[in-house]
Amino acid sequence: MTSRATRSQPSRAAVGRRGRVGAPAILLAPFLVLFTACTLIPIGYAAYLSLFTEKRSGLGFGGGRTLFTGLGNYTRALTDHAFLEGFWTTAQYCLLYIPIMIGTSLLLALLLDSTLARARRFFQLALFLPHAVPGIIAALIWMYLYTPGISPVVEVLNSLGTQVDLLGHPLPAVVNIAVWEWTGYNMVIFYAALQAVPREVLEAAVVDGAGPLRTAFSVKIPLIRASISMVGMFTVIGSLQLFTEPMILHGTSPGVVTTWTPNMYAYTAAFERGDYGLAAAASVLLAVVAATLSFVVTRLTRVRSDRRAEATT
Amino acid sequence: MPTTPFSSRRRRTRAAATLTAAAASMALLAACGSSADSAAPSEDGKPVTVTFWGWAKGTQEVVDAFNASHKDVQVKFEAIPSGNAGGYAKISNAVKAGNAPDVFNTEYGQLPDFVSKGAVQDITKLVSSELKAKYLPQSVELTTLGGATYGLPLDAAPQVFFYRKDLFEKAGITSPPKTWDEYRADAEKLKKADPNSRIGTFFPDDPGVFEAMSWQAGARWFSGADGSWKIDIKGAETQRVADYWQKMINDDLVRVEPSFSQQWTASLQKGGTAGYIGAAWGGGVLKSTVPDTSGKWAAAAVPTWDGQPASGMLGGSTFAVSKDSKKAKAAVEFASWATTTPEGIQARIASGTSSMFPAAPALVPVAKAAFKTDFYGGQDIYSVFVDAGKSIKQGWEWGPAMGATNGAVKDSFGKLSQGGTIQTALDAGQQATVAELKNRGLKVSE
Numbered sequence: 001m002t003s004r005a006t007r008s009q010p011s012r013a014a015v016g017r018r019g020r021v022g023a024p025a026i027l028l029a030p031f032l033v034l035f036t037a038c039t040l041i042p043i044g045y046a047a048y049l050s051l052f053t054e055k056r057s058g059l060g061f062g063g064g065r066t067l068f069t070g071l072g073n074y075t076r077a078l079t080d081h082a083f084l085e086g087f088w089t090t091a092q093y094c095l096l097y098i099p100i101m102i103g104t105s106l107l108l109a110l111l112l113d114s115t116l117a118r119a120r121r122f123f124q125l126a127l128f129l130p131h132a133v134p135g136i137i138a139a140l141i142w143m144y145l146y147t148p149g150i151s152p153v154v155e156v157l158n159s160l161g162t163q164v165d166l167l168g169h170p171l172p173a174v175v176n177i178a179v180w181e182w183t184g185y186n187m188v189i190f191y192a193a194l195q196a197v198p199r200e201v202l203e204a205a206v207v208d209g210a211g212p213l214r215t216a217f218s219v220k221i222p223l224i225r226a227s228i229s230m231v232g233m234f235t236v237i238g239s240l241q242l243f244t245e246p247m248i249l250h251g252t253s254p255g256v257v258t259t260w261t262p263n264m265y266a267y268t269a270a271f272e273r274g275d276y277g278l279a280a281a282a283s284v285l286l287a288v289v290a291a292t293l294s295f296v297v298t299r300l301t302r303v304r305s306d307r308r309a310e311a312t313t
Numbered sequence: 314m315p316t317t318p319f320s321s322r323r324r325r326t327r328a329a330a331t332l333t334a335a336a337a338s339m340a341l342l343a344a345c346g347s348s349a350d351s352a353a354p355s356e357d358g359k360p361v362t363v364t365f366w367g368w369a370k371g372t373q374e375v376v377d378a379f380n381a382s383h384k385d386v387q388v389k390f391e392a393i394p395s396g397n398a399g400g401y402a403k404i405s406n407a408v409k410a411g412n413a414p415d416v417f418n419t420e421y422g423q424l425p426d427f428v429s430k431g432a433v434q435d436i437t438k439l440v441s442s443e444l445k446a447k448y449l450p451q452s453v454e455l456t457t458l459g460g461a462t463y464g465l466p467l468d469a470a471p472q473v474f475f476y477r478k479d480l481f482e483k484a485g486i487t488s489p490p491k492t493w494d495e496y497r498a499d500a501e502k503l504k505k506a507d508p509n510s511r512i513g514t515f516f517p518d519d520p521g522v523f524e525a526m527s528w529q530a531g532a533r534w535f536s537g538a539d540g541s542w543k544i545d546i547k548g549a550e551t552q553r554v555a556d557y558w559q560k561m562i563n564d565d566l567v568r569v570e571p572s573f574s575q576q577w578t579a580s581l582q583k584g585g586t587a588g589y590i591g592a593a594w595g596g597g598v599l600k601s602t603v604p605d606t607s608g609k610w611a612a613a614a615v616p617t618w619d620g621q622p623a624s625g626m627l628g629g630s631t632f633a634v635s636k637d638s639k640k641a642k643a644a645v646e647f648a649s650w651a652t653t654t655p656e657g658i659q660a661r662i663a664s665g666t667s668s669m670f671p672a673a674p675a676l677v678p679v680a681k682a683a684f685k686t687d688f689y690g691g692q693d694i695y696s697v698f699v700d701a702g703k704s705i706k707q708g709w710e711w712g713p714a715m716g717a718t719n720g721a722v723k724d725s726f727g728k729l730s731q732g733g734t735i736q737t738a739l740d741a742g743q744q745a746t747v748a749e750l751k752n753r754g755l756k757v758s759e
Contacts (some may be wrong), residue, residue, distance in 0.1 A: 055754035058540040060429040060713045061459040064753070076752070149579035160748055252574050254517040254727030258720050271402030273749065274430045276409070308712040 023041065043287070050074065050280035073281035082259040087289070089171070090261055094239050097175045102231060105183045109190035110216050124191065125186035135181060142177045147252055160293060167253035170260070177245045186231050193224035229301040233294055235257035241292045243267070260285045361643040366404065367418035368395045369467070369630060370612035371664030375651050378660035381652075386643045396420060396598065401716075404635075408432040413635040416644035418467070421455040421629050422521065422711045422719075428463050429713040431755070434634040437462045447653045451705045452563035452672040456631050459537070463633060465648040469590035470629035472525055472615040475599055478690070479609045480510060481589040482646055484576045489613035493557060496616040502565040503587055513588040514580075515562055515684040516572035517726035520719045520742070522590065523558070523735075527551045528625030528709045530618060541756035544712070546743040553618070555735040562729060569730050578602055590615060592627035594632035594700045596668035600688040607687060612694040614701055622704035629672070655679045670698040714749040721745030 050073050056064035077083050108127060114119055130138065146166040148154045157164050166173055197220060205215045221228075243263040250256040250264075258272065259265040262282060270279035333338045346571040348574055365376065365388050376390040392415065393400045401423060408430075419427055427433045439464045445453055452466035481499070484506035490496040500512035516522050527534065532550035547549075561567045568586060570576045580586040581603045589599060596612060617623045632648035634641045652659040658676045660666050662683035671680050681695035711716055725738035750757045 053752075054427060056755060059459050059537040059542065059751075060753060060755045061425070061461070063431050064429075128324045144575070147574070147576050149583075149585075165730070168416055234591075235637055251518075252576070254571060254723065254729075255731065257724035257727055259724065268720060269397075271405065272720050273714070274405055274426070274716060275749075275752075 001160055018226060028205075046280040046283055048259055048277055048280075049190070050284050053277045054275075069277065073277045074285065076278055077282045077285055079194060080265075082257075083262065083265050084099065086259055086265045088238055088264040090242060092171060093261075094236060096171065097178055098232065098235055100175065101179050101186065101235065102228065104179065105185075105187035105231075106190055106221070106228070108183070108187045109194055110220065112187070112191050113194040113210060113220070114216075124188065128188055129184065130180050131182065131185040133181070135244045136248060138181050139177055142173070142180070142245075143248055143252050146173055146249075151303070160207045167249070168255060170249060173253070174242070174256075176243050182235070186235075189227055189231055190224060193227035194220055197223045226301070233297040233301075236297065237290050237294055240286060240293070244304065255269040262289075316425060341383075358387055361640055362389055363385060363390065363416060363640050363647055364389045364414040364415045364649065365644075366391050366393045366400075366407075367584060367667075368393055369418060370667045371661035372418075373432040373629050374660045375657055378656055379647060379650055382656065386646055388647050391478050396423060398597060401595070402417050402562065405430065405432060407633055408637075411637065413499045413637065415638040415640045416632055416634050417635050418630050418647060419464070421452075421466075421626065421631060422715050423526075424464050424631055424633060425711050427633060428458050429755075431464050432636055434636050434638060434641055435461045435463060436465075436634050436641060436645055440465070440649075444649055444653065447673045447675065449672050449674060449702060449705075451626070451707055452629070452631075454711075455629075455711065457707075460540075464631035465645070465652050467630040467632060467652050468669040469595065469656055469672045469705065470594060470626045471624045471670065471698060471705050472529060472590065472592055472627055473595060473694075473697060473701055474590050474596060474613045474615045476588040476611055476613065477584065477606070477609050478510075478611045480507075480584060483507075484510070485734060488615045489611070491614075492620050492702065492757050493616050493618055497561065500561065500695040500696070503568060511566065511568050511580075511586050513590055514568045514570050514572075514586055515558055515729070517569055517729050518574075518723055519573040520722040520726065523554070523570070523722070523726075525592070525625035525627040526554045526558075527591075528706060529615065529617055529623050530554050531623075531706065533709060535554045535710045537710060537713075541758050542712070542750055542751070543758050544743060544746050546746065547739050551739065553656075553738060559735045562735075568623060573598070575604070581606070592629070593670035593701065594628065596689070596694055596698075597684075598668075604688075611692055612689060612697045614697060614704070622700060624701050624704045625709065626705055640662045647676075659683055666671075668694065670702060674699075674702070683703045712746060712750075713755065714746060714753070717749035718742050718746045 031162060051068060051070060052066050053069040053072060054064045055067050056062065062281060067135060108123075115121070133141075133248065145151050145153050148158075148165075148167070151166075154164065201219060203220045210218065241263055242261045246260050246264060247267075248257045249259070250258065258268040261284065266279045266282040266286065269275045269282060269293070360383075363386060367390070372392070373390060373500070376388045377618070380387050393403050396419065401419070401590070404413065404417050404419070404427070409509050413432070424433070435493060444465075445462070448466050449469050456462060456464040456466055474489060476749060480503065481489070484502045486499050486502055490499050495511065497529070503510045503512050504552075524534065527550060530550040530553055532545070532548050532554070534544065534546050534548075534551070536545075558567075562569060568577075568580060570580065572685075582605065583587070584606075588596065591598070599610065600607075614622055615624055632644075632652065634644045634648075638644060652660075653673045653676070658671055658673075658679045661669070662680050668684055669675055669680070677695060677699055681693070682693065686692060686694060719742075721744070722738045724743040725741040726735070728737075729735070747757055
């Protein structure tokens, strides 16, 4: 704002500045107020809570006192096997989920974009539909489909002679729900990116003799790489927040333990054990990991695209 | 702590004494009036409004009946999710945020945890010895912590074995098992008669059932004496129970399914599960879970190790007054009405499917008369409850961190179908409990 103000005529500066400050301020105010009230303050409070712990004495029935513990809660979280295991679960989840989800949605987007596609609008909508179902409902539907004794799917599999314990393997079960929910959504993003690929580039590829496959792999995919890495980043961060689906499955599949993901760990610490300090510390750590990860991913993709830009010039 | 989304079923109320008695105790309370500044009948003539959170079946009916018959105190009831389904979390948060209800329901097992977290008020001065004498001593024991009274018991929850008479007969079993050895033998007979039939279910999601069985076997997981906690989750008695159930699971004689899950229900409906080891309140739950099997069920004492009647407690609820409530006196008046008057019990049982066993023995006839027993082919299940109630072992204490204990055991039980063992779960429970207590600054002697 300052730099802009200096560029304007000195005589009109006062009026201009007020006008320029006033309108943005008014327009930004609702956002800033909500952002402060719903994001900054809670984050600050969580950071504050994470520095304290409650101590009692004797049998513990005589009331307690809150003590400053510095980084004590952080140490406890980081040395807790269950918390670290949650990150490991998330990593495994990412390794399984991201390739499947991105691969499938990319494939679907390419199919829709190809000249062969029929009824594009219908498929776009149909594939997107699962995303319109709230995550909690989706998890409930899948829970029903996984549960032996009531699930038609399990029944059919059993009658074919295969004994599958879908609930016994929580990781694939959760990945499956996520794939179902998110493939259509990301396909729409990829499809939109594909639509933006200049037609003349594609025509040039065809003129050069590239078949549909070659065009897809050598022209289309490289041109939408930015979208792919963006989706990848959002997915990784989203995976760190994994909570709703496993929480629902937890009710029917005890294999999904209460500390299955870092988010569930924080929830359990706060609401089952009443250890708000530990829960806050775990949440802050989770946020730091997510922030670091997105920073790294952004950096990596930018470096790559910069390099590519250099190479082409 | 007992678990599952349906632990709500564990609560019910009883009331025994009459209004007069309640009024008498109220007068007594007034006499030793504590900090509570809004005494039951408020001075300005306006009724005192008490907020109350609970989830037990029939609670709304109890509150309605109370409000209709009281002018000085009115109760504002808000139904919350059952304890383990989020109710306890909601209460803890509300206490922390300073907007807790005046009075709320909690199970016996969770009470020490709430007290230890500073969420519950000491109501010793508001509870006369006359009022206390109306409850089963075991219930009073569980609501007295460190010598102070922290809650009024609603129901006692002696263990009860529910079974399908028709399926048992088909397998050639003429009477319900009296000992755990017989239970196992019957399990084998049932499976032999029908390969898809099992005698019962091991609930991996509800450590409460296993705890009740350990309690029955004579274990004492927690004992607080001389200012220090002794944690003994792996004692010989518990070990015996663990070995027994581990063998039942390994030999595929029981199912391993979450309690009150759709899986469990489906299996009961199809007759694939012929028995259910629950508690008195389970009679009502079963009735509402599988109504089409009406008339085929019976209740019996839970099997024991030596054939002598013995029982632990599985669930059971109390009324606790929250720490910052200024209306403790009115809250206690409501709680004692709901737990010790015939009107309070009658309202709850008559609401439908509650089969809770009043913690005030004098009210058992009221509950019995109000419960429709056609589901059990007319069997007088309350007389089974009465005997079971008498056999509840005294001396069991709940630990001050059942959230941590149960969480660890439950997570470990969750791995039972993937090769986990009960033993590992007990190790995890012991370790987590000790760690949690030490972390809170409590004294622990292992």
